[in-house]
Amino acid sequence: MTTISAPAGWADPQWRTTALDWVAGHLDRHGRRVTGPVEARVRPWSLVWQVPTDAGPYWFKANNPGTRYEAVLLAELARRTPGRVLDPVAVDTGRGWSLLPDGGPSLRDLPEPDPGRWEGVLAEYADLQRAVAGGAGELVALGVPDQRPEVLPALLAGLLDDRAALLLDAEGGLDPATHARLREHLPRFAEDCRRLAAGGVPATLQHDDLHDGNIFVTPADGYRFFDWGDASVAHPFGTLLVTLRSVAHTCSLPGGDPVLLRLRDAYLEPWTDRHDRATLREVAGLAMRVATVSRALSWRRALDTTDPGRAEYAEAVPGWLGELFAPLPV
Template identity: 65%
Template structure:
């Protein structure tokens, strides 16, 4: 497994010089030339540069230690599911760096012009195809550093997370109340039983994006491609539906029981109907969605594995997702 030893100082002159030299070298190797100044976006979990070149913009991304697996993951996905992701121009697994070509407009851009859910109905089967293509390689992905959130281990991860009082900010503003914490402790046996049920259904674990919304999907003429894999884990595939269906629901102001959401769920599940009946798939989807809050909380904890003071802006996400198990 490749990891970054410590959080880099992205604002430091030494780091900036080294990163820019790497980008320039990789762009040159790709037969291009940098033509202007980079545009930067910095979050606690990553730094992204838009780099103009004579062949169109390219995108440099540096990850913090908690999301460093993204660099090697995008390289692996370009091999395992090349039609569903961008092929990186270059990757440095030791640094947690990746350089990607421009992917064009996002699904969010498309929906802004044409807010028809048919676009999601077309995109989701391609994502399911990517998941099916990676199912046989999950052990390799874990070795590469992709977090393991399979149902067989998820209850143990939940228990460990409850021991992390600092991340849960128990009794602090924006954190878990003592009452909520005690209720979550009491929820552990039930949570573990549901994890066992989900595992027993037998749908193989695979790569799970864990933040699949319309801003993380390219919608080009050559089909839909999926990106921004920093939250990804090896997990039950259907856990994806937690964020995806919720994001669609909020964007379109739909009720939780809207038939259009069920249709999108079924369009996604279609990829597994060669082995499982529809009723079993829906049961598994319901379980995976209900259990997924722990995965989201763990993803946020990794993303905030940094000394960057800006992390405080997002710190409520770790306890906030866990509260969802209580219906808060």
């Protein structure tokens, strides 16, 4: 059988036929029938189809090689944290394919943005992180990227040597002065990571892109979290970097706004069973700072493709790395 690499192969008729047959076969086993053509959304890191059926829409996702681990992660999360994620109809971990039921409206789809909703969201998400923390090593063994504090300094050093990813010789890339500053910052970064690792909060799954578009709202059952293609095993509090920035942007809140501080503390509350709040807030600041490197690494994985479309997003890698020196949301 011919293997077609992704994402270039996603437009290939043979690949499309194979994927459609896979989707239809698994839906048929669950008593569902495809009723029309799929609607596609293609990005360099994934292809998503909305599949119409006689029981409403289902969703097929194919990941590129850099984010292929999402399929096995979906299956693991459904097993380890039932009710907090969608239960896949099927996954093909070798090809990075997944088939999911419809999750309903997202938090972003609700009529008015309400930062108060995030208190419940973050409490449930923290519970998910704590539930899987004991299996963090198993997730790494399954292919989820290892970005624990202990390994991040070496990952940052390697990223600083990746001239192509940082666009060092291209417009929009990391400027030489920032590149030199980052190299000089490596010892301090290593010390921050050492402090995180020694802080007593275990590494676990970190979504790394938790915003209102990646959370389903289920009135009867709370919230479900999806789109795990940026996730890694890392310090849990790094989540706050993207989440609080997203809330600040959506609700037009300045950095350090009391609403953002309240959300940070709502997220940290589950960990107060073993740590005092002042310590947790200090650790959260360190974790958010370190998470800028995690974001750069996740974008490098997502853009690990020859698809010309990657050029539209390539500045994200140097952009996030430069954020290491930017003000934090809280």
